[in-house]
Amino acid sequence: xxxxxxxxxxxxxxxxxxxxxxxxxxxxxxxxxxxxxxxxxxxxxxxxxxxxxxxxxxxxxxxxxxxxxxxxxxxxxxxxxxxxxxxxxxxxxxxxxxxxxxxxxxxxxxxxxxxxxxxxxxxxxxxxxxxxxxxxxxxxxxxxxxxxxxxxxxxxxxxxxxxxxxxxxxxxxxxxxxxxxxxxxxxxxxxxxxxxxxxxxxxxx
Amino acid sequence: xxxxxxxxxxxxxxxxxxxxxxxxxxxxxxxxxxxxxxxxxxxxxxxxxxxxxxxxxxxxxxxxxxxxxxxxxxxxxxxxxxxxxxxxxxxxxxxxxxxxxxxxxxxxxxxxxxxxxxxxxxxxxxxxxxxxxxxxxxxxxxxxxxxxxxxxxxxxxxxxxxxxxxxxxxxxxxxxxxxxxxxxxxxxxxxxxxxxxxxxxxxxxxxxxxxxxxxxxxxxxxxxxxxxxxxxxxxxxxxxxxxxxxxxxxxxxxxxxxxxxxxxxxxxxxxxxxxxxxxxxxxxxxxxxxxxxxxxxxxxxxxxxxxxxxxxxxxxxxxxxxxxxxxxxxxxxxxxxxxxxxxxxxxxxxxxxxxxxxxxxxxxxxxxxxxxxxxxxxxxxxxxxxxxxxxxxxxxxxxxxxxxxxxxxxxxxxxxxxxxxxxxxxxxxxxxxxxxxxxxxxxxxxxxxxxxxxxxxxxxxxxxxxxxxxxxxxxxxxxxxxxxxxxxxxxxxxxxxxxxxxxxxxxxxxxxxxxxxxxxxxxxxxxxxxxxxxxxxxxxxxxxxxxxxxxxxxxxxxxxxxxxxxxxxxxxxxxxxxxxxxxxxxxxxxxxxxxxxxxxxxxxxxxxxxxxxxxxxxxxxxxxxxxxxxxxxxxxxxx
Numbered sequence: 001x002x003x004x005x006x007x008x009x010x011x012x013x014x015x016x017x018x019x020x021x022x023x024x025x026x027x028x029x030x031x032x033x034x035x036x037x038x039x040x041x042x043x044x045x046x047x048x049x050x051x052x053x054x055x056x057x058x059x060x061x062x063x064x065x066x067x068x069x070x071x072x073x074x075x076x077x078x079x080x081x082x083x084x085x086x087x088x089x090x091x092x093x094x095x096x097x098x099x100x101x102x103x104x105x106x107x108x109x110x111x112x113x114x115x116x117x118x119x120x121x122x123x124x125x126x127x128x129x130x131x132x133x134x135x136x137x138x139x140x141x142x143x144x145x146x147x148x149x150x151x152x153x154x155x156x157x158x159x160x161x162x163x164x165x166x167x168x169x170x171x172x173x174x175x176x177x178x179x180x181x182x183x184x185x186x187x188x189x190x191x192x193x194x195x196x197x198x199x200x201x202x203x204x205x
Numbered sequence: 206x207x208x209x210x211x212x213x214x215x216x217x218x219x220x221x222x223x224x225x226x227x228x229x230x231x232x233x234x235x236x237x238x239x240x241x242x243x244x245x246x247x248x249x250x251x252x253x254x255x256x257x258x259x260x261x262x263x264x265x266x267x268x269x270x271x272x273x274x275x276x277x278x279x280x281x282x283x284x285x286x287x288x289x290x291x292x293x294x295x296x297x298x299x300x301x302x303x304x305x306x307x308x309x310x311x312x313x314x315x316x317x318x319x320x321x322x323x324x325x326x327x328x329x330x331x332x333x334x335x336x337x338x339x340x341x342x343x344x345x346x347x348x349x350x351x352x353x354x355x356x357x358x359x360x361x362x363x364x365x366x367x368x369x370x371x372x373x374x375x376x377x378x379x380x381x382x383x384x385x386x387x388x389x390x391x392x393x394x395x396x397x398x399x400x401x402x403x404x405x406x407x408x409x410x411x412x413x414x415x416x417x418x419x420x421x422x423x424x425x426x427x428x429x430x431x432x433x434x435x436x437x438x439x440x441x442x443x444x445x446x447x448x449x450x451x452x453x454x455x456x457x458x459x460x461x462x463x464x465x466x467x468x469x470x471x472x473x474x475x476x477x478x479x480x481x482x483x484x485x486x487x488x489x490x491x492x493x494x495x496x497x498x499x500x501x502x503x504x505x506x507x508x509x510x511x512x513x514x515x516x517x518x519x520x521x522x523x524x525x526x527x528x529x530x531x532x533x534x535x536x537x538x539x540x541x542x543x544x545x546x547x548x549x550x551x552x553x554x555x556x557x558x559x560x561x562x563x564x565x566x567x568x569x570x571x572x573x574x575x576x577x578x579x580x581x582x583x584x585x586x587x588x589x590x591x592x593x594x595x596x597x598x599x600x601x602x603x604x605x606x607x608x609x610x611x612x613x614x615x616x617x618x619x620x621x622x623x624x625x626x627x628x629x630x631x632x633x634x635x636x637x638x639x640x641x642x643x644x645x646x647x648x649x650x651x652x653x654x655x656x657x658x659x660x661x662x663x664x665x666x667x668x669x670x671x672x673x674x675x676x677x678x679x680x681x682x683x684x685x686x687x688x689x690x691x692x693x694x695x696x697x698x699x700x701x702x703x704x705x706x707x708x709x710x711x712x713x714x715x716x717x718x719x720x721x722x723x724x725x726x727x728x729x730x731x732x733x734x735x736x737x738x739x740x741x742x743x744x745x746x747x748x749x750x751x752x753x754x755x756x757x758x759x760x761x762x763x764x765x766x767x768x769x770x771x772x773x774x775x776x777x778x779x780x781x782x783x784x785x786x787x788x789x790x791x792x793x794x795x796x797x798x799x800x801x802x803x804x805x806x807x808x809x810x811x812x813x814x815x816x817x818x819x820x821x822x823x824x825x826x827x828x829x830x831x832x833x834x835x836x837x838x839x840x841x842x843x844x
Contacts, residue, residue, distance in 0.1 A: 122324070122331060139329060144289040148329050161329040171256055172326040181322040181334060190248070 247321035263327035394810035429805035437770035471529035475586035480560030615667035744775035
C-alpha cells in the first residue's frame with residue numbers, strides 16, 4: 001500500500017505538467033467498484049503510457065498493442081450480456097476482458113493520447129480466414145496511401161497488412177474523421193461511435 | 206364589460222395560447238423528427254453505399270456508376286465522394302423543385318437536410334469520404350401534411366374545448382347573472398329576493414346580504430305603507446259612522462271638478478240634522494249616535510246606485526252626498542224619499558218641529574271650483590233649513606253656464622286640428638325649489654285653429670261630450686313620438702293620458718305599434734302621467750302598459766294623488782317616477798302623514814311633486830315638509 005502511494009507520488013512529480021490519461025479519481029473509483037488488481041492495471045497503464053510520451057511511433061504502436069493484448073478475450077454476451085457493445089477503454093481494462101472491438105478502441109484512444117494523429121488510424125472490419133469469423137483490427141497508416149500496420153489482439157506483433165494474409169479487409173471506419181465532417185452540419189456520426197464518445201466523457205468504468 | 210365577457214376573453218386567449226404552444230411544440234417535434242429521419246436515411250445510405258464502393262477497389266468510373274445508380278433510384282439532394290485530401294472525386298446534385306407545398310411554408314419553415322458521411326475504402330486503404338444528403342421535397346410535403354392535420358385536429362379540439370368551457374362558465378356564472386339582475390332591480394327600487402342560493406360560497410354570501418338588504422327596504426316600505434294607510438284613515442274618516450270627512454271631500458272634489466272629467470255634472474246634496482242637542486236631551490247620547498249611524502246607512506244605500514258617488518260627514522250634524530250624473534229631478538225625488546224615510550228614523554219622542562232633516566240640493570258642473578260648489582251647497586242647505594214645514598228640500602238652481610261656442614263649432618275646430626295635424630304642446634315646468642333645477646317639462650295638449658290656440662282646459666270638455674277626446678289623445682301621442690318638438694331634445698317630459706283613453710280597447714295596440722315605430726330612439730325621456738285612482742284600482746291591468754312603457758324606457762307618473770286610506774302596494778308594483786298631488790293636499794296633511802308617504806316613496810325611489818302651486822307663500826311650508834318639487838304658476842315667478 002505504501003509502495004503504491006510512493007509510485008503515485010513519484011508519477012505525480014514526474015508528470016506534474018502533463019495531463020494524465022486517467023485521473024486519480026477514476027483510479028479510486030475503479031478500486032472501489034472492482035478490486036485492487038483492476039486498480040493496479042490502471043496504475044500500470046498510466047505508468048506505461050507516460051513512459052511512451054517521447055518514444056517513436058513504432059515503439060508506441062508495439063507497446064500499446066502488447067499492453068492491451070494482455071487483457072483476456074471475452075464475448076460481449078458473456079461480458080455485458082449484450083450481442084454487441086463497444087466498451088470504453090476503462091471498462092475494458094477494469095474488467096480485464098473484452099472482444100475485438102474493445103481491444104481496437106482501447107488501443108486507438110491510448111495511441112491518440114500518445115499523440116498519434118487519429119486520421120492515421122482506422123477501425124478496420126476484416127474477415128479472419130483463420131477463425132472464419134468477422135473480426136476488427138486497428139490499422140495505422142503512415143500516409144493515406146501507404147500500407148497500413150495492423151494491431152490485432154490475435155497477434156502479438158504489429159505487422160504490415162501484406163503480412164497478414166489471414167485477414168481480408170472489408171471496411172475502414174474512423175469516428176473522429178466522420179465527426180469532423182458531421183460537426184460542420186451539427187449532426188451525429190454513428191450511433192455506436194457517439195455512444196462510445198459519450199460513455200468516455202462520462203468516465204464510464 | 207361584464208365579468209362573463211372578461212372571463213370569456215381570458216379563457217379564449219388562454220386556450221388559444223395553450224393550443225398554439227402545443228401545436229408549435231408538436232410541429233417542432235415533428236420537424237425535428239423529420240430531420241432526424243432525413244439524417245438516418247442519409248446515414249444508412251452512406252454506410253451501405255460506401256461498403257458497396259469498397260468492392261470497386263478505387264476504380265472511379267465504377268464508383269461513379271454505383272453512385273449514379275443509387276442517386277437516380279432514390280430521393281437525394283446530393284451524393285459526393287471526397288478523397289483523403291478533401292478533393293471532390295465525384296458528385297451528383299439534384300435541382301428538384303418542392304411541389305404540392307405552399308411557398309410560404311417553404312419560406313418560413315426552413316428544413317436543412319443533414320449530410321451523413323461514411324468512410325470509403327479500397328482494400329486496406331481508405332480512399333475518402335462519401336457524403337449523402339437526402340431530398341427535402343418529400344420532407345416538406347410530409348411536414349406540411351403533419352401541420353395541416355395538426356391544425357385541423359387542434360382547431361376541432363379548440364372549438365370543442367371552447368364550447369365546453371363556455372358552458373362551464375355559464376353554469377358557474379349563472380348565479381352572478383342573477384346577482385346582476387338583483388342589483389339592477391335594487392337600483393330600480395324593485396324588491397327581488399333570490400330564494401335559491403348559489404352553490405359557490407362567495408356568490409352565496411353576496412346573495413344573502415342582498416336578500417337581507419332587499420328585505421329591509423321592503424319592510425321599510427311595508428311599514429310606511431301601513432302607517433300611511435292608518436294615518437289617512439285617522440285623517441279622512443269619521444270614527445262614529447266610518448264615513449269620509451270634510452277634509453277628504455275638499456281633497457277629493459277636484460277629481461270631479463276638472464276640465465277633462467268624464468262625468469261633467471251631478472248633484473251635491475247637503476243633509477243636516479237640526480235639533481241635535483234637543484235630541485240628546487230627549488233620547489240620550491247613545492241613541493242619537495245610533496241615529497247618525499242610521500242616517501249614514503240610509504245615505505249610503507241611496508248613493509250606491511250612482512257610480513263614483515260620495516257620502517261625507519261634514520261635521521257633527523251635516524252630511525254631504527255627491528251623486529255624479531244625477532239630474533235635478535232625480536235628486537229632488539231622492540231627497541223627498543229620504544225626507545219621508547227620516548220620519549221613521551226619527552223617534553216619536555222627538556219634536557218634529559225641532560228635530561228634523563234638511564236637504565240642500567245643488568247641481569254642480571265640472572268647470573266649477575271646489576269653493577263654488579261647497580258654497581252653493583251650503584246655501585242650498587241654509588235655504589232648506591228655512592222651510593218651515595215638512596219636506597225641507599231646497600234646490601239651488603245652477604246659473605246657466607252657456608258655452609261661448611256651440612257643439613258644432615267645437616266639432617269643426619277639433620276635426621280641423623285632427624285632419625290638419627295642428628296639435629300643439631304647451632309646456633309647463635316642474636322645478637326643484639331647493640336647487641332651482643328643472644325637474645321635467647309637463648306637456649299639455651293644445652289645438653291650433655286657423656286663428657287661435659285652444660288650451661287643454663278649453664277644448665277637452667267639448668271634446669269629451671263630442672266623443673273626440675280619444676282621437677285627440679291618440680293623435681297627440683303620435684305627433685309627440687313622430688315629430689317631437691326640437692326644443693324637447695335631451696329633456697324629460699311628462700304627458701297626461703286620460704282614463705278614458707286608456708280604457709279604450711284599441712289604445713294598447715295603438716300605443717304598441719306607435720312605440721315600435723318611433724319610440725326606440727326618442728330624443729327625450731318620456732313619462733306618461735296617469736291618475737292615481739286609475740293606478741290604484743287597475744294596477745294589475747295597467748301592468749301590461751307598464752311593461753310596454755318599460756320596453757321603451759318610458760316611465761309612469763302619478764297625478765291627482767290625495768292619499769286615500771288604502772293599501773299602497775300598487776306603488777311597489779308599478780314603480781312610478783313620481784307622485785303629483787295638489788299643493789292643498791301637502792298642506793292639509795299631518796306631518797306624520799307626509800312623513801310616512803315620504804318614507805314609502807323614498808324606499809322605492811319615487812319623487813313627490815306638489816301641483817297647482819300658485820303662490821310663493823306656500824313654498825316655505827312645502828320646504829319645511831321636504832316637498833321640494835313644484836308645478837304651477839309659482840314656477841313662473843321663480844323664473
